[in-house]
Amino acid sequence: MLKKIDEVKTPKDLAALVGVMHAAGAGPAFAFDSGQDAKDATQVIGIVSQGGLGLPERDYYVKPDEKMKEVTKKYVAHVERTLVLAGEKPADAARHAPRIYALEYDLATASMPAADLRDPQKTYHRIDRAGLIKAAPRFVWSEYFDKVGGGGVTALNVQQPEFFVASIA
Amino acid sequence: MMSESACGVADKKACKVTKGFPLDDWRAYLRYHYVSSVSRSLSKRDSLDRESFSYEAELLRRRVSAAALRDENDLIERTAPSTASARPSSRSGSGVRAPVVERKPLVTLHAFLSATPHADSLIKRSRATRTRAAGRERRDAAAADLSKYSDQTNLGAALIRPARSIRW
Numbered sequence: 001m002l003k004k005i006d007e008v009k010t011p012k013d014l015a016a017l018v019g020v021m022h023a024a025g026a027g028p029a030f031a032f033d034s035g036q037d038a039k040d041a042t043q044v045i046g047i048v049s050q051g052g053l054g055l056p057e058r059d060y061y062v063k064p065d066e067k068m069k070e071v072t073k074k075y076v077a078h079v080e081r082t083l084v085l086a087g088e089k090p091a092d093a094a095r096h097a098p099r100i101y102a103l104e105y106d107l108a109t110a111s112m113p114a115a116d117l118r119d120p121q122k123t124y125h126r127i128d129r130a131g132l133i134k135a136a137p138r139f140v141w142s143e144y145f146d147k148v149g150g151g152g153v154t155a156l157n158v159q160q161p162e163f164f165v166a167s168i169a
Numbered sequence: 170m171m172s173e174s175a176c177g178v179a180d181k182k183a184c185k186v187t188k189g190f191p192l193d194d195w196r197a198y199l200r201y202h203y204v205s206s207v208s209r210s211l212s213k214r215d216s217l218d219r220e221s222f223s224y225e226a227e228l229l230r231r232r233v234s235a236a237a238l239r240d241e242n243d244l245i246e247r248t249a250p251s252t253a254s255a256r257p258s259s260r261s262g263s264g265v266r267a268p269v270v271e272r273k274p275l276v277t278l279h280a281f282l283s284a285t286p287h288a289d290s291l292i293k294r295s296r297a298t299r300t301r302a303a304g305r306e307r308r309d310a311a312a313a314d315l316s317k318y319s320d321q322t323n324l325g326a327a328l329i330r331p332a333r334s335i336r337w
Binding site for chain 1: 190192194195196197198200201202203204205206208
């Protein structure tokens with residue numbers, strides 16, 4: 001997998017690899033799963049939702065208090081150390097760690113707050129595959145779905161369309 | 170000296186990027202999340218059963234070359250099982266002993282990921298273990314709730330039991 005990651009050279013490669021990683025059980029960028037359609041119990045559809053954070057949830061990134069700032073510092077140091085353990089040169093890891101945090105910070109700010117996630121109306125958007133492609137056209141969804149094993153899936157509940165518009169569009 | 174930006178990182182520019190992260194950033198991000206997923210799956214926190222974990226650790230020990238062995242990887246050290254975990258399997262009942270796992274030598278995480286082709290599958294297995302544990306907890310909680318109502322206890326117990334184990 002690490003070799004495949006190193007071989008990502010184009011946005012198409014990136015989408016394909018996110019699909020491969022999702023199929024393996026890792027959860028970068030966002031989440032994809034299957035589940036019952038909340039408004040039609042006879043249907044099992046694809047569910048696309050926000051995700052991709054390394055810290056537990058959005059508030060860890062956006063809550064402006066001292067505790068979270070302390071967590072942030074420790075998290076960035078942890079990411080840096082993990083990258084070194086994964087084979088990166090220390091200088092590269094030191095450069096990448098804050099960038100990874102910044103990327104996650106963007107995902108977090110685009111994410112729906114936890115309280116809203118409990119509202120089933122706010123997380124029901126049957127915009128389907130065509131709507132998802134329209135919301136986030138720069139992500140190569142066809143590659144992603146092929147690799148994640150959902151090549152033919154068109155019925156989708158995109159739980160937080162705004163997340164995709166603001167983050168990976 | 171750089172001051173912290175709103176997102177808590179010293180490099181202010183890093184937080185201003187909202188879209189179009191360069192692929193180099195995405196590669197680093199994917200690398201971190203992959204390693205993190207495997208690492209979490211190997212840890213005891215995720216309830217990976219001890220026998221399986223010992224098996225993986227044994228494979229790890231066999232597959233990495235001596236040159237790759239280093240003491241600096243405390244991630245592996247923290248997640249490595251102690252020899253106490255190498256007990257006879259209580260579930261199989263076969264009496265076959267799990268391999269005795271040495272706590273050292275240690276290997277780098279990179280060496281482990283490179284040398285273990287099935288590292289990906291660890292993530293799924295860990296997730297499945299968590300899912301089963303969560304299911305058991307939900308059923309137990311539901312049973313506890315229903316048992317408060319004595320006239321419904323039997324019905325409740327039957328309903329929450331997996332279908333295949335219902336006895337009429």
